[in-house]
Amino acid sequence: MRQKTITLVLLGLFLVGGLLLANNAMPFFRASTRSSSSETTTKEGLIKFTTAKKVGETVRLGFFGDETVKVEGLKEPIELNRTTEYTLASQEIVIHGNITKLDCVIAKITSLELIHCPVLQQLLCSKNLLTSLDLSNCPELVWLTCQMNKLTSIDLSPCQKLKTFDIHENLLTGDLDLSKVPGLQTVYCYDNKLSSINFSKSVDLWKCHCDNNRLTQIDISACGKVIEFWASGNQLTEIDLSHNPYLSNFYCTNNQLTEIDLSKLPLLKRLGASGNKFTKIDVSKNPNLQRMFCSNNLLTEIDLSNNPKLDWIYCYGNRLRGEGLIRTINSLPDRKSSFKAGLFGIHEKKENLNIDPNICTKSDVAVAKARNWTPKFTETREEYMGAEPFKDSYKFTLEVGENGKASFEDVADYNSVPAGKIVKVLAQPNEGFRLDSIYLGTLNITHRPMVVAKDDLTVKVFFIKDPNYRTYAVNLTVGEGGTASIEGAENLAKVAKGTTLTVKVTPNEKYELDKIFAGDKDITKTKTFEVNSDT
Structure with missing residues (x-):
């Protein structure tokens, strides 16, 4: 096993600075002769999409618009203004003409190119395999449902007329900026991994479901018309509802309020x-x-x-x-x-x-x-x-498996627990093991290890080997001019993975600290590091 070496260098007061020089670079450009699938010289509408379905398989599609709409890649002629079943002649479908609504739900679409969509108002592309969606050529879009895909981000700014937006059950992370589409009325963005949502311009919003994300705060002070707002399953510690007088349905279940x-x-x-x-x-x-x-x-x-x-x-x-x-x-x-x-x-x-x-x-x-x-x-x-x-008291029994210990918190006598007392079950695994489960009879209470003295009861606690447990050796090397030590572990030759250690330094007289390195990482400012791998 290689060892993690912490090198502490202590030098005199006069330190040498460094200077990094870079050669200047002069870029040259020339006109591109390559064509792009996202560009078109025609004024008619143009949409292309690719499906993972095989040629000969059927797919339900809906094309809505006028007589200019033509479709390539299907064996049957299209039935305009209705959703029906077609047979694939190609895995690439090309749509020409003034299409106002496209319904391509559950079609195993892997890519969707909205090349020129001057009159497209409704796009229904949910339950597909999309990883990206470029809306820059959809200025008239009013209705967008793209839920249950694999989208990691989306830019709504080109869609100034958007009213309804559904993107639930995707892979969105970071911030969802709704400020560029102030006319939004309905938003479904639940079951993603969003850390924030910008509602600062959402003055017309009346319904929003943003459940099951990673939101730590929500500001809906601009949403004076909102009637229904669901924000359950997040990490909220506070929320201000003083600017939402029309709110009728509000859900904030499973937060930290x-x-x-x-x-x-x-x-x-x-x-x-x-x-x-x-x-x-x-x-x-x-x-x-x-x-x-x-x-x-x-x-x-x-x-x-x-x-x-x-x-x-x-x-x-x-x-x-x-x-x-x-x-x-x-x-x-x-x-x-x-x-x-x-x-x-x-x-x-x-x-x-x-x-x-x-x-x-x-x-x-x-x-x-x-x-x-x-x-x-x-x-x-x-x-x-x-x-x-109730009786005056009840008997609690605790059965603990190997490789750990457990106890009932704040209970002096397990044979006489006062009726109605709320008791927490404490479990402490041995080094290299983790808690597996806690049972009250056949009821698994691992995630909420609490019991109430309403009857005699038996709690069982089990531990298992931690597959992620590893230890590393940490060595301390100290240069001249001072002393140092490491705190946070009893045995530096065997430090558990994930342990945070702190370096304590004491320069000698007329010396000051220069640098502290944990492996090749400079930790001079924090003087702390986490043990995660051999270095």
Whole structure:
């Protein structure tokens, strides 16, 4: 095994600088005689695309426009202004003429050249194999659906008239700039890897789904007309909704939010706020609220007294119990005069009862039913009849596999855990191993290792060998004029991959630090480095 060598050079005060010189270069150019498939001298529309389907296979296509539209590469004559099935005579399809709409969904298209599209208004090219899409020749485009391809980026700036844009389930990364198309009304960009979206000019936006990306912040202050906005499955820690008075449906499920201000949303009908870190959600200014999803938070009480239209709430996985739960139930709108009972989703499913901090007793259920609300398991919609009266304490058993250790956090006596106590399972693998799974009975709780003392229970913890575990030797070489040491590992001869080490230096009198190198990398400024490979 080669060793990672850290060389510390300590020289005197007078250091020699370096000078890098580069020869000047004079470029020469000549006119190109090559033709480009993206250029055309004709004024008629021209589109080309290539499919991975074989000649003789069928494909559904739709060509919409006037009598000038002609298509090459198909065995049958085209049926204008409808989508129908054709047989391929060639893997390359060429479209001439004034085409206003092209429907080429699910056609295994690998490349699409929009060479000259002066009247193209609608392009439907979803569920293909596209890795790029150049829209620079589509000035009249109003409707674009290109979802479920392999696009990594897209430039919408040539499409000033675009209203509807669907690019969900692609491979987009970085920033999605919507500022160049201020007329956008509907945007679907969920299931990508976007880190930011520019809504600064989206004044006409009324619907946007940007779920399941990597967004850490969202600014929709310019979107004063937005009615529906979904931003679930991101990494948001805050969001400002004070400039969106028409918002009716808002979903921010599975983020990292700790608080949210809904006071400026009088028209809000549906709220999805599950899977965050809310300790309180104030819906007192939302009189039109009909459905509320706030499961898997830290709520101890929810005041619903100002929500007379509410008929559905999911609130499992919180801290609703005792007086807080009773106050919540008593604040539910009285539905005794309604034919249909309200749905009170207090638990997700039977298997999860011992990991759900909510405690809803039979007497709590009776109070809810008196107001014509039915407590249910949300997954099966089966009615929940309520918990039996608890004992004072319960017995917890912990079975730990080899190559690690585990414990119940903040539990002094496993044989006597106070009823209702919420307990976290702590697991620590030995060096070279990793946690495999944590089970409560047959329920895998690895990703949420928490149990609640509602019954005697047994938790099993398993560890497996870490296939990515490697160690490296780190040597320290120090030049004259000072001393140095490395912190962050007990044994420098065996440092685990990924470990961050810090170099501590002490120059002698009349000396100062010159350079620190980790292998060939200069780390003088940070004095830290990560051990990842032999050097």
